[in-house]
Amino acid sequence: MFSKACEYGIKATIFIAVKSLHDQRVSLKEIAEEIDSPVAFTAKILQLLAKSGIVDSHKGPTGGFQMDRTGIDNVKVYDIVCAIDGDKIFNGCGLGLKQCDAEHPCPVHDKFIGIRENLTTMLQKTSMFELATGLDIGLTQLKR
Amino acid sequence: MFSKACEYGIKATIFIAVKSLHDQRVSLKEIAEEIDSPVAFTAKILQLLAKSGIVDSHKGPTGGFQMDRTGIDNVKVYDIVCAIDGDKIFNGCGLGLKQCDAEHPCPVHDKFIGIRENLTTMLQKTSMFELATGLDIGLTQLKR
DNA sequence: CCAATAAAGGATATTTAGGTCTTTTTATCA
DNA sequence: TGATAAAAAGACCTAAATATCCTTTATTGG
Ligand code: FES
Ligand code: FES
Numbered sequence: 166m167f168s169k170a171c172e173y174g175i176k177a178t179i180f181i182a183v184k185s186l187h188d189q190r191v192s193l194k195e196i197a198e199e200i201d202s203p204v205a206f207t208a209k210i211l212q213l214l215a216k217s218g219i220v221d222s223h224k225g226p227t228g229g230f231q232m233d234r235t236g237i238d239n240v241k242v243y244d245i246v247c248a249i250d251g252d253k254i255f256n257g258c259g260l261g262l263k264q265c266d267a268e269h270p271c272p273v274h275d276k277f278i279g280i281r282e283n284l285t286t287m288l289q290k291t292s293m294f295e296l297a298t299g300l301d302i303g304l305t306q307l308k309r
Numbered sequence: 310m311f312s313k314a315c316e317y318g319i320k321a322t323i324f325i326a327v328k329s330l331h332d333q334r335v336s337l338k339e340i341a342e343e344i345d346s347p348v349a350f351t352a353k354i355l356q357l358l359a360k361s362g363i364v365d366s367h368k369g370p371t372g373g374f375q376m377d378r379t380g381i382d383n384v385k386v387y388d389i390v391c392a393i394d395g396d397k398i399f400n401g402c403g404l405g406l407k408q409c410d411a412e413h414p415c416p417v418h419d420k421f422i423g424i425r426e427n428l429t430t431m432l433q434k435t436s437m438f439e440l441a442t443g444l445d446i447g448l449t450q451l452k453r
Numbered sequence: 454c455c456a457a458t459a460a461a462g463g464a465t466a467t468t469t470a471g472g473t474c475t476t477t478t479t480a481t482c483a
Numbered sequence: 484t485g486a487t488a489a490a491a492a493g494a495c496c497t498a499a500a501t502a503t504c505c506t507t508t509a510t511t512g513g
Contacts (some may be wrong), residue, residue, distance in 0.1 A: 166398060166401075167404075167405075169405065169500075170500080170501080171405050172405040175404060175417075179416050192458095192459070192460090193459075194459090203501080203502055204503090205503050205504070206501065206502050206503080208446075209462095209502090211487095212461065215461090221420075222460060223459085223460080223461095223510080224458085224459055224460045224510055224511095225457090225458060225459060225460080225508095225509055225511050226457065226458040226459070227458085227510045228458075228459045228460065228510065229459075250349065257310075259311070260311075260316050260319060260320055260451075261313065262377065262388055262450075262452065262453050264453075268451075269453060270448075270452065271449055271451065272323050272440040272441075272444055272449040273319070273386065273435070273440065274449065276431050278425075280424065280427050280431060280513040283423075283424050283427060287424060291417070291420055296416040296512065305416040306413055306414070307404075307416070309407055309413060309441055312471090336488095336489070336490090337489075338489090347470065347471085347472055347473080349473050349474070350472050352491080353472090353492095355492065356490080359490085359491090366489095366491085367477095367479090367490080368481095368488085368491080369479055369488060369490080370481045370482075370488040371480085372480070372481085372489045372490065373490085374490090389504065412479075419494070439485075
């Protein structure tokens, strides 16, 4: 469904959101441990998320990653997926035609379009706040 | 969503079904042209589909690929996806946890499970016959 | 100012997906 | 029966995703 980079990116952002809700900045090392991801690779992904304005980063001692309250409420899973994997999964043809076009549909177009819309809507509606609170109260987990 | 191999496999099978409905066997070359795919790579995929019993293959002059009427009715998109990409997309965790487990869910589990079920059901219900007839009457297309 | 800390950046390595090429096997039919 | 046609099989190549390593830059606190 998503690339590894995107999976790490989503998990990292949720974790940063949890910590930010407790007014804590969190370091790359801590993130990688918490989401069970390779440190250096995670660094690349966080760089991209920082450039995209999804998370804030600070260098130096006491540095690390964080989100402000507005971000925690406004950033949706959809934004992270777009930033890392692009929008192919939301707009692309399920059978790989150059573009998905209802006027010239592939054989699965009509069947796919509904599911793709459900996925898009779901990801557009799901905020970091919602996912972060579930994690914070122990309902969900980021590794196993 | 699907791998390239899987996209080619689905398209190839639909095309073979169309031709089989007209009692025509079809060669690798013809298939690759019709679905706009690399010939040698398509050969590999068709080998796998033949081994999986999804299509029948015959060597020699007049040889090629075909499906019997039972296969055209019974083979579902789901079967092709499982044969080529495996069932990770149907059972795997959306965030890449080692296994998707409702007792120990990842943050997106509850949101994902419904969409994943819709996708699975849709692919399990969609037969080659249905897709082949749509293509045959010109409603849909395999390349662009 | 300086030492320590942490992210940014860039070069490199590894693994997997995607794709090609050549040889072998099987079947047809003239 | 032998020339030919077509898929099967296996070795090989290429590009992209994943992952690592090293150097640079920014920030902090003493
Ligand atoms: S054309 Fe293939 S999904 Fe729309
Ligand atoms: S645990 Fe992640 S989708 Fe079920």
